[in-house]
Amino acid sequence: MKNYISIIAIILTVCLSCKNKTKPIAKENSLGERLKAYITDCDDNGPSASILVAKDDQVLYSGGVGLRDKTEKLPVTEKTIFTTGSLTKQFTAAAVLSLQEEGKLSVSDSISKFFSDTPADKQSITIHQLLTHTSGIVGNLGYGVDFVPISKAEFLGQVYASPLDFIPGSQYSYSNVGYSLLAMIIEAVTQMDYEAYLQKNLFQKAGMKSTGYLIPNWDSTQIAHGYKCGEDWGTHLIKWKADSSQISWHLKGNGGILSNPSDLYKWYKALVEYKIISQKSFEQLTFPHVKENEAGDSHYAYGWNILNSDRNTKIIAHNGSNGVFYADFIQMPEENAVIIYMTNELRYDTQMVAWEIEQLLFNENYTPIVPKMKSIKHSNADTAHKQLEIIQHFVKLVLADDEDIDAFITQHLASKERERRFKMWVKDMKHEFPGYQLKHILEYGDMSYDIILQSKSGEVVDLTPCFDLQFNESNQISAFGW
Numbered sequence: 001m002k003n004y005i006s007i008i009a010i011i012l013t014v015c016l017s018c019k020n021k022t023k024p025i026a027k028e029n030s031l032g033e034r035l036k037a038y039i040t041d042c043d044d045n046g047p048s049a050s051i052l053v054a055k056d057d058q059v060l061y062s063g064g065v066g067l068r069d070k071t072e073k074l075p076v077t078e079k080t081i082f083t084t085g086s087l088t089k090q091f092t093a094a095a096v097l098s099l100q101e102e103g104k105l106s107v108s109d110s111i112s113k114f115f116s117d118t119p120a121d122k123q124s125i126t127i128h129q130l131l132t133h134t135s136g137i138v139g140n141l142g143y144g145v146d147f148v149p150i151s152k153a154e155f156l157g158q159v160y161a162s163p164l165d166f167i168p169g170s171q172y173s174y175s176n177v178g179y180s181l182l183a184m185i186i187e188a189v190t191q192m193d194y195e196a197y198l199q200k201n202l203f204q205k206a207g208m209k210s211t212g213y214l215i216p217n218w219d220s221t222q223i224a225h226g227y228k229c230g231e232d233w234g235t236h237l238i239k240w241k242a243d244s245s246q247i248s249w250h251l252k253g254n255g256g257i258l259s260n261p262s263d264l265y266k267w268y269k270a271l272v273e274y275k276i277i278s279q280k281s282f283e284q285l286t287f288p289h290v291k292e293n294e295a296g297d298s299h300y301a302y303g304w305n306i307l308n309s310d311r312n313t314k315i316i317a318h319n320g321s322n323g324v325f326y327a328d329f330i331q332m333p334e335e336n337a338v339i340i341y342m343t344n345e346l347r348y349d350t351q352m353v354a355w356e357i358e359q360l361l362f363n364e365n366y367t368p369i370v371p372k373m374k375s376i377k378h379s380n381a382d383t384a385h386k387q388l389e390i391i392q393h394f395v396k397l398v399l400a401d402d403e404d405i406d407a408f409i410t411q412h413l414a415s416k417e418r419e420r421r422f423k424m425w426v427k428d429m430k431h432e433f434p435g436y437q438l439k440h441i442l443e444y445g446d447m448s449y450d451i452i453l454q455s456k457s458g459e460v461v462d463l464t465p466c467f468d469l470q471f472n473e474s475n476q477i478s479a480f481g482w
Contacts, residue, residue, distance in 0.1 A: 031361065032060050038360060038368050039065060045445065046373030047350050048224070049343035050080050052261035053357055056336050062262060066373075068224040068344065071232065081210060081223045081258050082342035083236050084327050085320020088257040090285075091198055092182050093131055093303035094271070097281040098201060104189045107131065107284075114185045119160050125168045127185065130178040131302040132289045136164035139175045145250045146322060147239045152184060155249040172290050172300060176254040179303075183253025194252060206270035211259040213247050214240060223258070224344040226324035229450040229466035230375060230442050233324045255320060261340040264329060268338050272331075286316050311335075311362060321346055328354035337361060345373065348470050348479055349446045372445025380438040386475045388441065391449055394469065394477075395438045398429045399453075414476035425480065433465055447471045448479075 035053060039061060042049070048066025052059065064076030099105050105114075107128040112118040122137070129135040141158050142148075159181070165173055183194045190197050195213045203211050210216055218237070226233035236258060240247060247256070270276050277285065288299030288306040299306040307315040309332065316331040326346040330339040339361075341354035349371035356368035383389045390412050397403045405426060409419050435456045442450040448470035455465075470479040 031055075031364075034360060034364070035061050035357065038357070038370070039063075041370045042353065045370050047343060047353070047371045048076050048227075048345055048373075049341060049350070049353065050076050050078060050082065050261050051342075051353070051357070052078070052265050052338075052340045053361070054265065054338050055361065059265070062265075068222070070225070070227065072221075074221065076224065076344075077222070078262050079210070079219075079222050079260060081218055081260050082327060082344060083226075083320070083322065083325045084255075084257045084259050084264070084342075085322055085325060086176075086255050087259075087264070087318055087320040087327055087329050088253070088255045089179050090303035090318060090329075091202060091257060092179050092186070092253050093285055094202060094277055094281075095186050095198060096127060096131065096182060097277050097285055097302070099186065099189055101278060101281055105185070111181065111185070114188045115156065115181075117160070121164055122160070122168075127182065128289075129168050130175075130182050132300050133172055133174050133178060134169050134290055135175065135178050136166045136168045136171070136173075137175050137178045137181070138162040138165060139173060139177065141177060141250060146248060146256065147242075148248055148250060149246060150249050152249060155180065156184075172292055176250075179254035180249055180252055184249075186253075195247070198257075202276055203267075205275055206266045208259070208263045208266050210263045211257060211267070213252075213257060214245055216258075218258075224325075227345045228324045229452050229468075230377075255322065261342060264340045265338065268329075268331065268340075272333070309358070309362075315358075319351070321351070326351045330354055330358060332358070335362070347371065347373065347444065347446070347468070348448050375442040375444050375450075378441040378443060380440055382441065387447070387449070387471050388443075390471075390475065390477070391441060391451060391469065392438075395451060398426055398433065399436060399438075412475075412477050414472055414474070414478045422480065429467065436465065447473075 039051060043065035046066065048068065050064045052062045054060060062078050064078060064080055066076050068074050068076045068080045096105070096107065100107060105127065107126065109127050110123060111125045111127070111130070112123040125135045125137065130137070137159065141155070159177060186197055187194050195215055199212060199215050210218065220237060223235045223237050225235055236256060271282060274282060285302045286304055286306065287301055290300050292298040292300050292305070297308070304316050304318050307317060309315050313332060313334040316333065318329055320327045324346060325344055327342045328339065332338070339354045339357050343350045349369055350373065352369055353371065359366045360368050378384070378388060383392055393408065397405060397408055405423060409422060413419060413422055433453055436453040439452045439454040442452070448468055450466050450468050452466045468481065469477050472478040
């Protein structure tokens with residue numbers, strides 16, 4: 001799951017390039033017409049997503065664009081199921097506050113009250129600190145482990161053995177592990193499975209029938225396949241069934257719950273109408289408890305981020321991603337608006353759609369960015385234009401030992417401030433892919449590329465070994481990452 005601040009940074013980087021704009025929308029068009037025109041443009045350009053937009057208690061749009069299964073050519077509909085990613089954290093947080101209302105715990109309780117043999121350095125950590133990512137607990141126990149089985153005892157053992165990143169309460173650092181510990185606390189207090197508790201005490205109250213890990217009776221053909229680097233990643237349900245229908249503690253409580261925007265809108269309505277937790281608890285859920293950065297322009301609440309819009313109005317939001325799927329949930333309480341967006345193909349511009357809609361809702365002169373997802377496949381030796389030439393050079397940088405990374409950065413990296421991160425990224429890939437070779441390149445309409453590698457034996461493994469670059473209009477690398 002990605003930190004929300006990293007996503008905001010990417011959004012700002014891409015926005016500055018001012019590209020991929022829709023055709024100007026006439027001012028006289030109604031909000032609904034402008035919204036429909038934008039979503040139609042998105043549909044025409046290849047993204048796959050489900051979107052719900054509501055304002056003043058009226059749903060302005062609810063539906064899908066693109067395909068949930070490219071092999072079977074099945075379209076995304078408002079019933080299509082996606083992973084919520086870290087939107088899961090708001091469910092965990094609401095469950096904790098519900099239990100606090102019942103007197104079964106307090107957010108000021110230390111975790112040693114619920115876990116035996118808690119080591120001395122972690123005994124003072126409180127539930128509040130887990131909820132706000134201020135516990136000092138490690139962020140993750142490895143990467144790419146969402147579907148790796150691990151028992152509760154083994155998970156706790158690894159947490160106990162991991163040194164704290166900082167003194168509890170002294171800093172903010174996003175921790176998926178912390179929210180898995182909260183799920184364990186919920187199970188300890190209720191003597192129920194985490195998902196079963198959510199279903200009975202949260203989702204049923206909201207009228208949600210399409211949200212959960214394994215319990216809902218889904219039409220499996222409605223579950224969206226994820227797509228990464230042009231390959232079918234599969235679905236969470238398939239991966240869980242391959243793991244004896246178990247949810248790994250690497251994921252449980254912090255991410256991975258499946259849902260769709262229609263069900264999440266029911267959740268939103270139930271929250272703001274205090275059907276799930278009281279008004280006092282809702283205020284605690286959405287209070288800006290800690291700064292997420294030194295600038296203080298973003299705060300973390302309990303499973304939510306608190307921001308200010310450019311209209312100086314409050315935004316309550318969170319995103320979620322596993323590097324394949326992406327989701328955004330944006331509440332604007334002072335303007336009585338909500339945007340819920342879910343896609344099965346994460347790229348630079350597909351993660352901006354909800355925020356483009358946010359601008360469109362309140363600025364009739366705004367022309368939102370449209371993700372251009374239709375791709376062209378290039379061979380492993382194609383240098384038909386400048387950007388492909390740079391990519392060929394970049395691949396040599398990753399796979400060869402004698403390439404000058406400093407010269408490459410000087411010539412091709414747009415932001416010298418990101419030089420250190422770029423060097424670390426290339427170093428990690430050199431270690432990850434020794435002996436690999438370039439398989440092919442996918443070029444997208446937003447000047448971004450997927451670069452797909454294969455091993456010496458020619459195999460492309462389940463987690464496709466690919467990485468992507470995005471260029472600006474000066475043919476410099478403006479963004480990079482997995």
